[in-house]
Amino acid sequence: MEPELVEIVEGATKLLVPKGSLVEKVPPMKPAFFNPRARINRDFSMIAYATFLRTFKGPKVFLDSLSGIGARSIRVANELDAIEKVFINDVNPKALEIAENIAKLNNVTNCIFSENEACRFLSLHSKRENRGAIVDIDPFGSPSRYLDCGIRATFHGGLLSVTATDLTVLHGLFPAACKRKYYGTPVRTEYGDEIALRLILGCMNIVAGRLDVKIVPLFVQNNMHYYKTYVKVLVKTNNKEEMGYILHCKNCGNRHVTSDVRYECNVCNLKAELAGPLWIGNIYNKNFVSEMIIEEKQLQVDKSCKKILERCKDEADMPPTYFTIDKLAHMKHAAPVSLAKTIEKIQNAGFMASATSLNPAAFKTDARIDEILAVI
Ligand SMILES: C[S@@+](CC[C@H](N)C(=O)[O-])C[C@H]1O[C@@H](n2cnc3c(N)ncnc32)[C@H](O)[C@@H]1O
Ligand SMILES: [Zn+2]
Numbered sequence: 001m002e003p004e005l006v007e008i009v010e011g012a013t014k015l016l017v018p019k020g021s022l023v024e025k026v027p028p029m030k031p032a033f034f035n036p037r038a039r040i041n042r043d044f045s046m047i048a049y050a051t052f053l054r055t056f057k058g059p060k061v062f063l064d065s066l067s068g069i070g071a072r073s074i075r076v077a078n079e080l081d082a083i084e085k086v087f088i089n090d091v092n093p094k095a096l097e098i099a100e101n102i103a104k105l106n107n108v109t110n111c112i113f114s115e116n117e118a119c120r121f122l123s124l125h126s127k128r129e130n131r132g133a134i135v136d137i138d139p140f141g142s143p144s145r146y147l148d149c150g151i152r153a154t155f156h157g158g159l160l161s162v163t164a165t166d167l168t169v170l171h172g173l174f175p176a177a178c179k180r181k182y183y184g185t186p187v188r189t190e191y192g193d194e195i196a197l198r199l200i201l202g203c204m205n206i207v208a209g210r211l212d213v214k215i216v217p218l219f220v221q222n223n224m225h226y227y228k229t230y231v232k233v234l235v236k237t238n239n240k241e242e243m244g245y246i247l248h249c250k251n252c253g254n255r256h257v258t259s260d261v262r263y264e265c266n267v268c269n270l271k272a273e274l275a276g277p278l279w280i281g282n283i284y285n286k287n288f289v290s291e292m293i294i295e296e297k298q299l300q301v302d303k304s305c306k307k308i309l310e311r312c313k314d315e316a317d318m319p320p321t322y323f324t325i326d327k328l329a330h331m332k333h334a335a336p337v338s339l340a341k342t343i344e345k346i347q348n349a350g351f352m353a354s355a356t357s358l359n360p361a362a363f364k365t366d367a368r369i370d371e372i373l374a375v376i
Contacts, residue, residue, distance in 0.1 A: 005098065007105075010039055011046060012300045013078045014105050015071055016098055032095035033068045033140075041228055042072050043301035044221045045161060046079055047309075048230050049134055051288060051295045052159045052218075053082040056133050060084040063125055063132035063153055065118040065146065066139050068092075070099030070111075073136075077108040079299065087132070089114045089121040122149035131155040142166040143200070144181040147207045151215075154233040159218070162200065164227045170196035187248045187275040190324045191255075193358045194283075195246065197227050198320070201279035202243055204231060214238040217281070218288040219312065222358065229283075242281030245274045246321060253331060253369045255321045267370055286316035311357035318364035322356045325363075328376060339363060342376055349375045 004019040021027040021034040053060055060083050064073035067088045077086040088099050088111055096113050103111045114121060118139070125131055126149065135154045137146045143162045154160045164170060169177045172186040179185050182203040186195045197220045208215045215231040215238075222228065247256040249265035249272035256266050257280050265272040289312045296306055329336035337345075339355060343363050346353040351367040365372065 008036075010071060011043065011075050011079055013075045014102070015069070015074075016102050016105065017069065017071075018098075030094075032092055032098050034071060035225075037225060038071075040223065040302050040304065041163065041221070041226060042075060043299075043305055044219075044228070045072055045136070046075060046299050046301060047292050047296050047305060048161065048219055049076060049159070050080050050082070050299060051291045052134065053080060054291070054295070056157065056159075058133055058155050058157070061130075061132050061134075061155075062086045063122070063135045064088050065122050065135065065137055065150065065153075066090060067095065067099060068138075069095050070102055072138065074099065074102050074106060074108060074111065076134075077103070077111050078106045084110065086111045087114065087121075087125070088112065089116055089118065091115065091117055118146055119149045122146070122153040125153040132158060134159045134161070136161045136163075138163045140165065142169065142181045144203055147204055148211065151204070151208055151211055151213060151233055156233070156235040158233050159230060160204075160215070160233050161228060161230045162204065164196070164200050165225060167196070167225070167227075170199055170227065184277045185275065187246070187273040189248050189255075189275075190327050191321050191358070191362070193222050193227070194321060195275050195278065197222065197229060197283060197358075198246075198278040198280070199276075200227060200229050201231070201283065202277055204229065205238070205243060205279055208233070209238065212237060216285070217279070217283050218285045219292065220283045221308070240281070242279060243277050244280040245276035246278065246280070247272045247274055249273075253323075253327070255369070257320050267368060280320060282316065283320075284312050284316040286313060289313045289316060308357045311355050314354040315356045315364050318352060318354055318356075319366055322359060322362040322364045323369075323372060324359060325361050328372065331373065332376065336361075337376060345375050346372065351375075 005016040017034045067090045172188040175185045182199045214234045219230040244259040251270045252268040254267040325336045343353045353365040
C-alpha cells in the first residue's frame with residue numbers, strides 16, 4: 001500500500017512528506033527520508049545561499065547530491081529568485097518521485113532530477129562548464145567520503161555546504177574512527193562542538209590542498225543533531241598555515257592554539273591533551289555573516305536565525321574555543337554568574353569577550369583561564 005504523504009509548509013515552500021517522518025521519533029528511511037527537525041538547517045542554507053548568490057558572477061546552478069525528497073533543493077528553486085538551475089539527486093527513486101511532485105506542487109520548472117550514487121553524480125559535474133555555483137552534501141553520518149568529488153564539482157569561487165551527523169565520532173567516543181574519517185582526533189571538552197566543526201573544516205582543507213584548491217570558511221552552524229559548514233572554494237593554493245592543534249589542559253582548564261605537537265600546559269606546566277590536526281583559522285567570515293543578517297529579513301525563516309547570526313558576527317574575530325559559565329562556576333566553587341555580567345567583567349578588565357552562537361551559556365575571549373578566573 002502507498003504510504004501516506006502529508007502536505008506541510010517550510011519557509012515559503014509546500015512540501016509533501018511521509019507521515020511517519022512527522023510522527024515517529026526517528027524519521028524513517030522508507031519510503032523516503034525527511035527530517036522535520038532539520039528545518040533550521042535548511043533555513044540557514046536559504047540565508048547563506050541567497051547571500052552568496054548576490055555577488056556570485058558565474059552560472060547560478062545548485063547541485064543537491066543527497067537530496068532526499070528535495071526539501072532543500074526545491075526550497076532553493078522556489079525561494080531564491082537568483083537561482084537558474086537546480087539538480088536534484090538521490091539513490092532512492094521513491095524520494096525522487098516525491099521530489100518531482102513537490103516541484104509540481106510549487107510550480108517550479110527549473111529542476112533536473114537524477115538517480116545516481118552521490119559521487120557519480122558529483123563527478124558528472126566536475127568539468128568546468130557544468131560545475132555548481134552551490135554544492136550541498138547532506139549525508140547520513142560522515143561527509144568525508146564525498147569531499148573530493150564535492151570540491152571538484154564546485155565552481156571557482158563557488159559555495160560548498162557540508163553536513164555531518166556522526167556526532168559520537170566527532171565528539172571523541174571513537175578516536176580511531178575520527179582519525180580515519182577526518183585525519184584528526186578530538187579531546188572531550190565543554191567546547192566539543194567547536195572542535196567538531198574545526199575537525200570537519202580541517203578535513204576539507206586537507207582534501208582541498210590535495211586537489212590544489214583552497215577553502216575559505218564563511219559560516220558554520222550546529223544543533224543537537226548535526227554540524228554544517230559553508231566554505232568558498234577557490235582554485236588557488238592556500239599559502240597560509242591554518243591547520244594546527246588545540247592544546248587542552250584538564251588540570252587548569254587552559255586552552256592553547258598551536259601549530260606544533262606539544263603536550264605541556266603553558267599555564268600550569270602539567271601534561272595536557274591535544275585535539276587535531278584541525279582548522280585553526282576563522283570559522284566565520286564577518287562580512288559574509290553581516291550580509292546574511294541583511295538577507296535574513298527577506299526570507300521566511302525561523303526567528304531564532306537572526307539572533308544566532310548576530311552572535312556569529314560578534315564572535316567572528318575571536319580566538320578559537322569558548323568557556324562555559326557552568327564550568328567556570330564549578331572551578332570557582334560558586335554559583336554561576338550571568339553570561340552578560342561575565343562578559344562585561346572581562347571586557348572591563350581590558351580583554352575582548354563575546355557570546356558565542358555555539359553555546360547559549362558560553363563566551364569567547366582572548367583572556368587566558370588564569371586571567372578569567374582572576375577577573376570573575
Ligand atoms: C540526510 S538525507 C538528505 C536530506 C535532504 N538533503 C534534506 O534536506 O531533506 C540523506 C539522503 O542520501 C541518500 N543517499 C544515501 N547514500 C547515498 C549515496 N551514496 N548516493 C546518493 N544518495 C544517497 C538517502 O537516500 C537520503 O535520501
Ligand atoms: Zn594547565
